[in-house]
Amino acid sequence: MPELRKDPVLGRWIIIAKERGKRPTDFIISEPDTRGGFCPLCPGNEKTTPAEVLGYGPEGRTPNTPNWQLRVVPNKYPALVIEGELQKEGEGLYDKMNGIGAHEVLVETPNHDETFTQLPPSRMVKIFHAFRDRILDLEKDPRFKYVMIFKNHGRAAGASLEHSHSQLVALPILPRMIVSELAGALSYYKYKERCVYCDIIRQELNERKRIVCENEHFLVITPYAPRSPFEMWLLPKRHTSRYTNQTQETFTALSEIFSETMRRLETCIPNVPYNLVLHSAPLRTEEMKHYHYHFEIMPKLTSIAGFEWGSGFYINPTPPEDAAKFLREAQI
Amino acid sequence: MPELRKDPVLGRWIIIAKERGKRPTDFIISEPDTRGGFCPLCPGNEKTTPAEVLGYGPEGRTPNTPNWQLRVVPNKYPALVIEGELQKEGEGLYDKMNGIGAHEVLVETPNHDETFTQLPPSRMVKIFHAFRDRILDLEKDPRFKYVMIFKNHGRAAGASLEHSHSQLVALPILPRMIVSELAGALSYYKYKERCVYCDIIRQELNERKRIVCENEHFLVITPYAPRSPFEMWLLPKRHTSRYTNQTQETFTALSEIFSETMRRLETCIPNVPYNLVLHSAPLRTEEMKHYHYHFEIMPKLTSIAGFEWGSGFYINPTPPEDAAKFLREAQI
Numbered sequence: 001m002p003e004l005r006k007d008p009v010l011g012r013w014i015i016i017a018k019e020r021g022k023r024p025t026d027f028i029i030s031e032p033d034t035r036g037g038f039c040p041l042c043p044g045n046e047k048t049t050p051a052e053v054l055g056y057g058p059e060g061r062t063p064n065t066p067n068w069q070l071r072v073v074p075n076k077y078p079a080l081v082i083e084g085e086l087q088k089e090g091e092g093l094y095d096k097m098n099g100i101g102a103h104e105v106l107v108e109t110p111n112h113d114e115t116f117t118q119l120p121p122s123r124m125v126k127i128f129h130a131f132r133d134r135i136l137d138l139e140k141d142p143r144f145k146y147v148m149i150f151k152n153h154g155r156a157a158g159a160s161l162e163h164s165h166s167q168l169v170a171l172p173i174l175p176r177m178i179v180s181e182l183a184g185a186l187s188y189y190k191y192k193e194r195c196v197y198c199d200i201i202r203q204e205l206n207e208r209k210r211i212v213c214e215n216e217h218f219l220v221i222t223p224y225a226p227r228s229p230f231e232m233w234l235l236p237k238r239h240t241s242r243y244t245n246q247t248q249e250t251f252t253a254l255s256e257i258f259s260e261t262m263r264r265l266e267t268c269i270p271n272v273p274y275n276l277v278l279h280s281a282p283l284r285t286e287e288m289k290h291y292h293y294h295f296e297i298m299p300k301l302t303s304i305a306g307f308e309w310g311s312g313f314y315i316n317p318t319p320p321e322d323a324a325k326f327l328r329e330a331q332i
Numbered sequence: 333m334p335e336l337r338k339d340p341v342l343g344r345w346i347i348i349a350k351e352r353g354k355r356p357t358d359f360i361i362s363e364p365d366t367r368g369g370f371c372p373l374c375p376g377n378e379k380t381t382p383a384e385v386l387g388y389g390p391e392g393r394t395p396n397t398p399n400w401q402l403r404v405v406p407n408k409y410p411a412l413v414i415e416g417e418l419q420k421e422g423e424g425l426y427d428k429m430n431g432i433g434a435h436e437v438l439v440e441t442p443n444h445d446e447t448f449t450q451l452p453p454s455r456m457v458k459i460f461h462a463f464r465d466r467i468l469d470l471e472k473d474p475r476f477k478y479v480m481i482f483k484n485h486g487r488a489a490g491a492s493l494e495h496s497h498s499q500l501v502a503l504p505i506l507p508r509m510i511v512s513e514l515a516g517a518l519s520y521y522k523y524k525e526r527c528v529y530c531d532i533i534r535q536e537l538n539e540r541k542r543i544v545c546e547n548e549h550f551l552v553i554t555p556y557a558p559r560s561p562f563e564m565w566l567l568p569k570r571h572t573s574r575y576t577n578q579t580q581e582t583f584t585a586l587s588e589i590f591s592e593t594m595r596r597l598e599t600c601i602p603n604v605p606y607n608l609v610l611h612s613a614p615l616r617t618e619e620m621k622h623y624h625y626h627f628e629i630m631p632k633l634t635s636i637a638g639f640e641w642g643s644g645f646y647i648n649p650t651p652p653e654d655a656a657k658f659l660r661e662a663q664i
Contacts, residue, residue: 003651005557009516009528014557014646022561022649024600024658079639079647092535093528094556150638158637167639175643184341196341196425203424224426225337225346229354268356277642296642304636305490306482307411307499310609310628311507314346315411317354319335326356 002080002099004173012176015079015099040076041163043068043110050074053104054133056126070126071107072134072168078103079169086143086172100143102170106130109164116153116164117262121255127166128251128258131278132244134168139283144170146178146282154273157300166276174282181279182291189290197292198239200224210320212327213260217253220261222320222327228302229318230269230327232261234295241281241288258295260332265299267330273300334412334431336505344508347411347431372408373495375400375442382406385436386465388458402458403439404466404500410435411501418475418504432475434502438462444495448485449594457587459498463610464576466500471615476502478510478614486605489632498608506614513611514623521622529624530571532556542652544659545592549585552593554652554659560634561650562601562659566593566627573620575612590627592664597631599662605632 003016040048043066052063054072061067074082080101088097108116108127116124135147151166152159174182188196204210204221212220212232220234234257236250246254265272280293308314335348372380375398384395386404393399406414412433420429440448440459448456467479483498484491506514520528536542536553544552544564552566566589568582578586597604612625640646 007555007557008520008532010512011516012557012559012645014559014648016651017647017649018651023654024562091556092539093531094535148639148643150642152637156635158635169639169643171643175645177642177644180342180644184343188340199425200340203426207424223339224423225339225344227344227346230356275638275641277638279642298638298641303488303490305484306607306609306630307480307501309607309630310482310509310611311480311501311503312509312512313344313507315349316346317349319348319350322355 001084002078004097004099006095008093008095013173017079017099019077039112039161039163041105041107041161041165042112046071049105050076053137054130056130066110068110069123070109070130072104072130073107075103075105075167080171097172100172102138102141102144102168104134104168106134106166106168107163108166112163114164116151117259117266119259121252121259124259125251125255128254131166131168132246135244135280135283138168138170141170143172144283145174146171147280148175149278149280151276153276154271154300157273157275159273178279178282182282185290185292195239195290195292197235197294201235201237210324212264212324213257215253215257217250218257220257222324224320226316226320226323227314228298228300229316230265230272230299230301230323231316231320232265232297232327234258234261234297235292236294239289239292241285241291241293243278243280243293245287261297263332264327264330265297267332268326269299269301274298275300333416334410336429336431338427340425340427345505349411349431371444371493371495373437373439373493373497374444378403381437382408385469386462388462398442400442401455402441402462404436404462405439407435407437407499412503429504432504434470434473434476434500436466436500438466438498438500440496440498446496448483448496449591449598451591453584453587453591456591457583460583460586460590463498463500464578467576467612467615470500470502473502475504476615477506478503479612480507481610481612483608485608486603486632489605489607491605510611510614514614517622517624527571527622527624529567529626533567533569542656544596544656545589547585547589549582550589552589554656556652558648558652558655559646560630560632561648562597562604562631562633562655563648563652564593564597564629564659566590566629567624568626571621571624573613573617573623573625575610575625577619593629595664596659596662597629599664600658601631601633606630607632 006013046064050073052071052073055063055068056070057068080099080103082102084100086100131149138147148169185196210221223233275298277296281291336345338345378396382405384403384405387400388402389400412431414434416432418432463481470479480501517528542553555565607630609628613623
């Protein structure tokens with residue numbers, strides 16, 4: 001069973017994934033690329049993954065057989081495990097709990113060589129539906145406080161399988177990043193009685209220096225203080241703290257703007273490795289006036305070195321105003 | 333002039349290094365390795381770096397000429413610049429300041445192919461002296477609040493030059509990581525009236541499960557909640573918040589334990605890329621009862637992917653108890 005452990009100074013939690021138990025020699029050679037090898041996410045190989053928890057396909061399709069458009073399966077090597085009661089325990093001055101959670105893989109397309117960016121909006125929208133469906137399902141489990149949804153594209157961004165997929169991790173604690181965001185946003189709200197993200201949207205729409213693209217429902221910007229070159233934030237124009245709080249119309253608009261955003265990025269920097277993360281309110285919370293769900297897209301273009309590790313801040317060689325201009329002017 | 337910008341939600345600062353101003357095409361091919369090429373840090377090439385701010389060599393040596401054992405020079409491509417007054421400014425709801433600071437490179441050896449780990453303690457000690465000398469000098473500048481000292485070894489850990497070196501960055505703000513450490517340590521102190529790091533040392537010496545090595549003055553452990561496999565913390569056994577607060581005897585002991593630690597790591601994982609960071613109290617602070625200076629050594633063995641970006645916590649496949657055992661038993 002994996003273990004969650006807390007740093008006694010910083011309060012930072014880490015997951016010790018014992019089952020992956022790596023020895024020194026495991027680190028000497030980096031993992032081989034899977035291109036050309038066996039792919040457990042390809043149609044026909046459904047039996048090599050754990051049984052699917054969600055599958056979209058033609059009506060009447062049998063689960064765990066081919067002929068799907070999208071599937072969600074438990075991760076075969078999960079960072080957290082679904083069975084058991086949450087147990088918190090001390091170890092001298094240290095704190096730990098058992099690694100209860102869910103770790104799922106969302107296979108975005110049956111086609112091995114098709115990337116997220118290549119999907120037309122009409123197919124990409126199914127991924128956004130699946131995010132919602134999985135959050136709503138996992139939310140029923142009272143052990144979980146948050147569902148982290150993310151995508152790693154490219155080996156440099158941490159992808160270990162080539163076949164296009166996203167991941168969902170349901171957590172028994174609120175991740176530190178979300179705690180900090182909620183605290184920062186609440187403190188702004190208390191001072192101004194306005195949502196900080198709504199204020200960002202207003203200022204960006206007014207200044208138009210960091211806009212990448214927009215439609216009726218969504219705005220994509222390069223944030224004012226980006227950690228990495230070409231970092232982008234995708235925000236709903238209408239305030240809401242919960243990703244799941246969407247209509248069919250906004251889902252369609254989300255897919256269209258996402259497709260445009262990713263094509264702009266890919267045109268500027270072909271084959272760019274990136275991480276994509278959904279930031280949404282904690283599970284089972286009422287609509288919050290101070291928090292605003294959004295996506296963050298982080299191209300992996302600079303390395304995290306001693307300075308970033310030690311300081312917690314980042315050196316970025318590309319001003320976001322320049323990045324936004326390149327992205328806006330990309331011929332897509 | 334570089335710019336410091338603050339994220340309006342998280343309060344996180346980032347440095348926009350405009351002078352490095354990278355265009356999309358700059359990211360397509362990664363930087364070439366310098367092996368075999370021209371090395372600005374090698375003896376004979378002193379004129380290709382900015383004039384040295386510190387040099388150790390035989391008495392009477394002329395600065396910026398060969399025959400040195402160690403030199404410190406300003407970074408030719410600094411993340412922050414030394415000239416100017418600190419100016420803070422708003423930009424709508426955003427905050428920024430000009431990028432005033434110092435960015436120096438400490439060349440650890442005249443021999444291009446000699447690594448930090450290969451240096452005998454009698455030569456390594458000069459590096460630790462130079463850290464102290466530079467901190468004491470930069471501390472005189474009232475614009476600076478902190479000196480971050482770090483080392484990137486290996487391309488995967490962010491090193492762009494192969495010749496063994498460390499870096500010093502003097503900052504006009506306290507880095508977020510140090511702010512969090514100080515806050516966490518203070519809150520523990522208020523509750524327990526003991527230093528959390530001293531308590532960690534006591535528990536580790538008692539349990540002996542995570543000890544890598546020790547001598548009279550220093551203890552090296554794998555921390556209870558490590559971010560990465562084989563992460564190590566090197567702590568002085570006697571409480572002090574300031575790195576500069578050392579005797580000749582502790583400097584000698586520091587070099588001996590550091591040399592042993594690095595050789596243990598290198599034996600377990602040959603050619604391991606790593607980051608090394610000194611965590612010490614802010615400049616011009618009196619001795620603090622709640623803070624304890626230390627070094628953190630982070631092997632770069634796992635990738636920081638969407639999960640880590642989005643959550644701020646880490647998945648580590650190697651329990652620190654296993655890592656400590658491998659390191660302890662390494663035949664050095």
